[in-house]
Amino acid sequence: MINPWAMKMEQFTRFTPHERARLDALLVGRQRSHAVHADIIAEGAHSDHCHVLLSGIACRYTILPDGERQIMAFLVPGDLCDAEIFVLKRMDHAIGALAPCTTAMIPAGEMKTLLREVSRVSEALWWGTMTDLAVLRERIVDHGRRDATERLAHLLYEMLLRYRMVGQTDGETFDFAITQTDLADATGLTPTHVNRVLQRFREEGLIALRSRRLTVVDPPRLMRIGRFSANYLHLERTLSGDPAVRDRVGDLIDYPAVDYPIDARQGELR
């Protein structure tokens, strides 16, 4: 059985066969599918179940008073949607499906039991939360100090890496159902501008994107253009861990460090 949730945690820890079986069992018979554009969890909702995304792609978002949507994070298979239910009364944002998705709904009680009994899972949850924080901080860097080109390059590269972690890529190609409007709402740009930048990427032979499949043709250059550094994802244990797990992402995060030229910002891609 494919269990992206366990696969993600394996980037941090190593489960015994018994633990792994328990994680798998937790998902059985609790699957639910969600249509595109449906809310997996509504803003203001309170549930006594945790939602784990198993397939598809979703986002955390909020609608501002003037009707604009801001996407605050993308969720890929393996991501936990609502760790906050353990302590907060209600969701302060919504989780929306950007493509048809399936989730597993785990009763909060069972999750708490699991966390109490299997310390490795409890640590992995903590690791996942700390990584979520780091990803959000990185997004702030994107918005604050990177221009449109860098921002999109950085985001695309991160997505490739995150899909790789849970084994849902075919080399440098993966399902990419995110529309340019979604990207705009996530990056704080306009769809128009996102379009212009992506076209440029294609012209330059950096990526290929057709019928919702994205291929990163030139990963090292995309990484360079996005000024991407993987350290914020905290995969240090990955590189020294199980070879099978390491190989899922290894080649994407150990490009030699590059000294970025201080000049050459706008216009020319690097």
Add this chain to the structure above:
Amino acid sequence: MINPWAMKMEQFTRFTPHERARLDALLVGRQRSHAVHADIIAEGAHSDHCHVLLSGIACRYTILPDGERQIMAFLVPGDLCDAEIFVLKRMDHAIGALAPCTTAMIPAGEMKTLLREVSRVSEALWWGTMTDLAVLRERIVDHGRRDATERLAHLLYEMLLRYRMVGQTDGETFDFAITQTDLADATGLTPTHVNRVLQRFREEGLIALRSRRLTVVDPPRLMRIGRFSANYLHLERTLSGDPAVRDRVGDLIDYPAVDYPIDARQGELR
């Protein structure tokens, strides 16, 4: 003894006198002071101590390869600087003092014991982490969908609220040692532009800022201009809790909801 850390957690939970005494005891004899511009924790560092900010103001930041600094969050008294040390090998960002600060360094071992033995603290830590996530998400909304004026108004209002939570304000006045350059690095604007916006705020009688003390002269309007809604801070327990705790922030978060006009963005303040 003033214990902003406990005061912050009291926004979420209610400690017994014994628990409170234990929290106080943990800080005794572990204070350390930090000069302006000094790193409280360096990027890449690993420590076996947790750092709690007790006074002053600090920030999470990182320096990009081209030398630019991005501030990802401000830390006010009561905030925990490095919850990640429990699971991550090294800090992926630094904590810097923006004014003279004092911190308490708590050995990780003692912290873990505390978390194991006092479930209310453990829950409060989880709440604090979820709130940190929410604050970061709100910052992303700032960057993505709010212009310079809204962004700064929002930030100033949030700071007032957070200082209030830990009892370090005098009405609507509080220490504000953050320079305009700091604000620029946090908001993703240039110091020049920050300056122009702040001047506008002063002209309009919204705020008064002199000799590092900030007074919010017209809180409701500042809230409106920043399109501020307190729900992301998850103070729902505050409003229904201990009156003494509630009164610290109560008047700032229950202004009547306003229907924002869809027009009137740039130029005119609301």
Add this chain to the structure above:
DNA sequence: CGCGCCTTTGACAGTTTTCAAAAGACGTGG
């Protein structure tokens, strides 16, 4: 085959950035 959603294109407007440079503030040492 037709509708609906997503992607492209264009021209123009406009916050924000750049790049300097001057004026204030503040703390220290003489």
Add this chain to the structure above:
DNA sequence: CCACGTCTTTTGAAAACTGTCAAAGGCGCG
């Protein structure tokens, strides 16, 4: 108590990413 260097705040004018507003072109799907 004043000189003096340093850091912060102000100001100006011009450049420029990115946004706005429409409208047309593609593509998938029932």
